[in-house]
Amino acid sequence: MAIAHFPLKLVARRMIAPTVAHLSFERDDGQPLPCIPGQFIQIHFQYADGTPARRSYSIAVGRALDAAPDARVEIAVSYVPGGAATALFEALPIGATLDASGPFGRFCLLPQDANRRYLLIGTGTGITPYRAMLPQLERLMAERGVEVVLLQGARTPAELLYGDEFRAFAEAHPGFRYLPCFSRELPADGSPQAHPDVRHGYVQNVLPELAPDPAGDIAYLCGNPDMVDASFEALKTVGLPVPMIRREKYVSNK
Template sequence: MSSPLSSAAPSQPGRWQQAWRWFAESLTQQPRFSDYLEPLVQLLTPNWSSVYSRADVLTLRHETDDVFTLVLRPDKSWAARGFRAGQHVELICEKDGVRAHRTFSISSSPYYLRQTGLFELTIRVQQQGAITPWLRQQFSQGGLVNISAPFGDFVLSPADNGRPLLMIAGGSGITPFRSMLAEMQALAGQRQVHLLYYARDAQQWLFRQEFERLTQQLPQFSLTLMNDAEHGLLQAGHLQQLPLDLNEPQWQLMICGPTPMIQLARQLLRDAGVDDARVDYEYFGAAPIDQVAGLEGQQHISCVRSDTQLTSNAEQPQSLLDLAEQAGLKPLSGCRIGVCHQCICKKQSGVVYNTKTGQTSDSGPQEIQLCVSVPVTDVALDL
């Protein structure tokens, strides 16, 4: 995402939240009283959660050999709130007695939820992963999961509704774009959109038939399918062959996919003269932290409340969340890629680099996301 973190001092409600969390931890060793009570309630009602909503997994649909879609029916309160096309949801389930949290983009449209009461998550199996292979097996016949409220800023802005849009997707990074395009179709949108979609080979394009039908149903929508085996990775020549002029300032661009593809696309667009302000992007995976401006030597991090000292090395930069967990601390976290905001923590002093926004903070107090913050100087945290 491209919006910087605010450098303003935390609001009064934020101070109350910090105080209440400290009070809860003092009495229960948990950040919330509900976290302490929840296991007791679950003895009578398994999978009950005071924080999350519940959803039934109705079906599991195989898209490719390593991609599947879960069709879920959320509880009525979640469905009534709805979501915006392009947003995520955190899926929480229990594996071998341990609660697992994973964040996935919603691949269906808000209109689909309004009409059916259902929504879909399309998930790529990480072959060496601990959770995604298990999800495919565990929910092959349905089941029950907890889900978070929808979140995320990678969405279409009503203010940009009249501007033409280029979507660049890689692999399963297509999922938020599927949601957006389906919503445009349902609302009979007139916005000009071109989708440039990359996959490993011709068998890996997700929802290809849907998009090809959409070119017939929406005259203002056009599609370019590229596979690495035949066309190679994204390159300048591919952009030049598109049926549009990137130098026309009214064109907006959105990119979603693996980290290397996004880095390459952003650089190619800069080389083509496209202003960064016209480009919105979202990493499917952790943002890169190997190039942090101004990072030298070692940085010392003081975790004030836990009286713990951490050390970061410029040669192998790590997020503050990783550093804290390696020291045995257990800060609240969720997606680990900067979208769910569960790991927000008060920085009392010091400078950090946000790997998601590419912004460097000032040296004063502010709230930061631990999972995407790398210390640039010595830092003091309210942790």
């Protein structure tokens, strides 16, 4: 079956880190985009020599599963020096359209899950699926008392994507714990990002603190392939069944 394509119109752009832009689009054909939190779209374009190219981006906007689909599409884009996709997005004016397809992917919360806790681990733009999942997680916490831990890795406070949103969500929902983890630089004392749940190091090194429970946890890993592999091995070592460790690797493409 041929993949259906549709036009996306850029309606807003803002930088959320020194090299990461949050882009807001709407379908420009008047149709909604039915999707499940955790899925991604593909943007299609051409290299300078006319060769077809495409890039995948997780949908970063959240909506409840029973909400009517709408035309909104939000993504986080890492700007890579010399990258063809970077040049495309940087030069794209508000109101311009792109060719897109999707949604794709199975990195989603499953309705048959009966776990007691979700461990969500992400680095870089690999955090965007979890932003989209927040309305769904809110319902799961209310309906069956599931607990959620979001462990987010970044090198510095300036590179922490959507941190203010995740912290606000955690403060409003006692069942949701948010742990930012910085590998290079911690927030300055007294800064808005300083918090007792801030950790120093790599996310995979913080996993033992969470005491992963093979009987009650489901883990999601998304982001840097090295982090995903290291966290996967650490979770297997403590006995988490492989089907309960769901992975998606993000590789920065030019």
